Amino acid sequence: MSFDLLNKLKMIKKTSRKAQIQMAETIAIIIVVMIILILGMIMYSKIKEQDLNKKKNQFNELDIVKLSQIVYNLPEIQCSFAEVADYGCIDKLKLKALAEIITNSYPSGKEYFYYKEIFGNSNISIQIIYPDNTVSEIELYHTDIKPKSVSIMRMPIIVLEPATDKTDFGVLIIKKFD
Amino acid sequence: MKKAQLSMQFNWIFIFIVGAVILLFFLMVIRNQTKTANTELSITVKENLDTIIKSAESSPGVEKIIQMPQNNIEFTCDFDGIDTFSSYDFGNGVSQDTVYDTIFSQREVSGQSIISMTRSWDMPFKVGLFQYITTTNTQYLIVDDDVTSTTGLAEQLNNSLPKSIKKKIITQADTVSDEGFDRYVLIEFSNTPYQKTLPLRSKKLIVDVGGLNLDTYGSIKFSSESPTTTVGYVRTPALLGAIFSENSSFYNCNIKKAYWRLNVLYNLTKNRVDVLLNSFPSGTTDCGTIYQWVNSKLSDPQNLPNTKNEAQIQYSTYVDNLKRQNENLIRGNNCPLIY
Numbered sequence: 001m002s003f004d005l006l007n008k009l010k011m012i013k014k015t016s017r018k019a020q021i022q023m024a025e026t027i028a029i030i031i032v033v034m035i036i037l038i039l040g041m042i043m044y045s046k047i048k049e050q051d052l053n054k055k056k057n058q059f060n061e062l063d064i065v066k067l068s069q070i071v072y073n074l075p076e077i078q079c080s081f082a083e084v085a086d087y088g089c090i091d092k093l094k095l096k097a098l099a100e101i102i103t104n105s106y107p108s109g110k111e112y113f114y115y116k117e118i119f120g121n122s123n124i125s126i127q128i129i130y131p132d133n134t135v136s137e138i139e140l141y142h143t144d145i146k147p148k149s150v151s152i153m154r155m156p157i158i159v160l161e162p163a164t165d166k167t168d169f170g171v172l173i174i175k176k177f178d
Numbered sequence: 179m180k181k182a183q184l185s186m187q188f189n190w191i192f193i194f195i196v197g198a199v200i201l202l203f204f205l206m207v208i209r210n211q212t213k214t215a216n217t218e219l220s221i222t223v224k225e226n227l228d229t230i231i232k233s234a235e236s237s238p239g240v241e242k243i244i245q246m247p248q249n250n251i252e253f254t255c256d257f258d259g260i261d262t263f264s265s266y267d268f269g270n271g272v273s274q275d276t277v278y279d280t281i282f283s284q285r286e287v288s289g290q291s292i293i294s295m296t297r298s299w300d301m302p303f304k305v306g307l308f309q310y311i312t313t314t315n316t317q318y319l320i321v322d323d324d325v326t327s328t329t330g331l332a333e334q335l336n337n338s339l340p341k342s343i344k345k346k347i348i349t350q351a352d353t354v355s356d357e358g359f360d361r362y363v364l365i366e367f368s369n370t371p372y373q374k375t376l377p378l379r380s381k382k383l384i385v386d387v388g389g390l391n392l393d394t395y396g397s398i399k400f401s402s403e404s405p406t407t408t409v410g411y412v413r414t415p416a417l418l419g420a421i422f423s424e425n426s427s428f429y430n431c432n433i434k435k436a437y438w439r440l441n442v443l444y445n446l447t448k449n450r451v452d453v454l455l456n457s458f459p460s461g462t463t464d465c466g467t468i469y470q471w472v473n474s475k476l477s478d479p480q481n482l483p484n485t486k487n488e489a490q491i492q493y494s495t496y497v498d499n500l501k502r503q504n505e506n507l508i509r510g511n512n513c514p515l516i517y
Contacts, residue, residue, distance in 0.1 A: 026189065030196055037203070059225060066232045070278070075304045075439075076446055080517055082504060083300050097449035101442065111442065117277035162450070162514040163457040 063120075064151045064176045071124060071172060072155065077140070079160045089158040090126060090172070092138075099140050107144075121145050121177040128159055130169035147177030220272040223249055227266075228274055230294065231281070231309060238298035238307050241340045243291055251292075253283040253311070253424075255431035262435050280432050282419040283311035284361065295340040297415040302501035303447070303517035305440045308415045308432075310340070310422040317359040318345040318421070321366035325349060331367050331385075334392040338414050339421075348372075365421060383420060388491060392417065395494040400426040409433075412494055447517055448473065454514055465513030468503050472516050475499070 071077075072088065076098045079089035105111035125139040152175050159168040223246050230244055255264035255276075264281070267273040280299075291314050296307045318339060324330030332347050339345050348354065350370055354362065356377040366372045368386040376382060384399040395412045398420045407426035411417045416433065423429035451473050460470035475496065500516065507513040 022189075026192065033200075037200075041207075062225065062229065066229065069232055075306055076443060078304075080303060080515075082508070082515065082517075083302065083304065085304055091450075093450040093453050094446055097446045098442075100449070101445065114277065114438070117275065163454055165514065 060151055060176070060178060064153050064174060067119065067122060067176060068153050068155055068172070068174050070118060071140075071174065072157075079158075086158075086160075088156075089160055089167075090170075092159050092161045093163070095126065095138055095140060095159075099138060102141055115141055116143065119143075121147070123173075123175040123177075125173050126157065126159060126170050127173060128168045128170040132168070143177070145177055149178040151176045151178070217270055217272060219247060220249065220268040220270055223247065224266075224268060224272050224274055227251075227292075231276075231279055238296050241293070241295045241342060243293055243342055245291060247290070250286055250288045252286050253281060253428075254285070255281075255428050255435075257427070257431040257434050262431050262438075264431065264435070279309060280306060280419075280436050281309045281311060282422040282429065282432055283424070284316065284422070285424040285428070287311060287313055288360075289313040289315050293340055293342050297418060299413060299415040299436060301412070301440055301443075302497050302504070303443065305436060305443055308419055308436070310418055312340075312343055312422055313360075314342075314344055315360040316344065317357065317362050318343055319354060319362060319364045320345065320347045321364065321370055321372045322347050322349050323367040323370045331387055331392055335365065335385075335417075338392070338418060363421060381425075385417065389494065395491065398429075412497070451516060454516075458513065463513070465507060468507055468513070469516075472500065472503055 073085075075085070077090050077095045079086040079091045101111050102115050105113075119141050121143050122141070123139070123143065124141045125137050127135055127137045129135055152173065155172045155174075157170050157172045159170045160166075161168070226246070227244065230242060250269060252267045252269065253264075254267070255262060257263075264276045264279075265273050266276060266281070293312050293314065295310045297310070299305045299308050320332045320335055322330065322332045324332070327333070336345065336347055344359065350366075350373050353374050354364070354376060360379065362377055362380040364372060364376055364380060364382045366382070366384055368384055371384070372382075380402060382401045384401050385396060386399070387394065387396040389395055393414045395410070396417070397408050397410050398417065399406055399408045400420075403425060409420060409426050409429055411420060416436075419432060420426075420429045423432065451469050455466060455469040455473060458465040458469060460466040504516045507515050
């Protein structure tokens, strides 16, 4: 009788241990699967983040190109002969007049606000570099922010002085802040 | 029940619960991914559209067909009496402000093909480019004002509209049947009213041209609106703006933007002429006399009157005079131009 009971107890203990091991195995599998899943998610989000950063940089580059296109074609400063606009040429008188309007309405005037919507967080200036030896710079627009990063674009441009019909060679400098 | 059976059942319950949790997790991931993918698509479309709009600004008169995924774009332009607020919205938090761009469009643009066209608005110098956006789901009907001529106002208008839009010239007595377009825009001239009933979803404009041809000035009555509204226009690009606009308030809002820029440009030109006047004083040169005249006349333009009245005629005449004086500077004088 006591031998039988001892055997039964041994059997129960053995089964219980077996069930415990099985349960532990199942839990371990689930934990491993979850860890793999989480690692996969982390990797995926890292790749996605890199992808998004790449896209963000692409959009930033596109933004500065778009901005340069806007400035290049701005009727306010563009040279024109009668109704024909001259692409890649800036009228010095128009440029100075617009710069004055923007500066006078800085920082809360309607004109400044309007051009801020177009130019955003950027500095736009024109540097005249030839034929005069001295480099002169006319600032069209500026914004006062502490940027995290700056993208700079330089474009060659002709600067026309209409009163004397003199043309200078200059560089349109666009600094776009992020 | 034996303990092994109980353990087996418990295992299955455990598997179901954990399976459900994992399934739920994946469903959430998929849902988020779909949402992100939609937003990404909208951002890409927005960037592409923005690039097209911006690049079109360097090429007036260019017509483009933009292929895009099935997406609704909502264009808005609101004027609160002081300022204008305009943007286009893709509906899932992706939108773009259009402070600088003058875009005439219907409020909601849907479909896979968007047609865009730009026209330079010269008053008389280039003020900016007007952008017109429409779809192939809209039909434009022009009522012929002179069936015996091929140079009538209807023909002129037909030639000014983009080639790729659905457009046709009809007579006053033609019946327009509903061909399944989302929208119909009927343009008639004041002397030749359309006599038949229009399909539903129609916008009717009555154009009263003031000058000898379309590219002068006039008024446009939005007769489908209640109450009917009349707006003014100077030069064809503004007339096209009314045709492509959702309604009179959309047109007025964009025209306000354009006139604001025109004011800035008049100021700039005035400053420029002041400097030129210093270099070529009045009375000493022919150039100076012309600059003096321009300087005395160059004042801020007033808002465009709504009806075809004296002020509008003066406005248009003033633009013509400015253009003539600019041409006089070229003829024989070789002076720097006003614009």
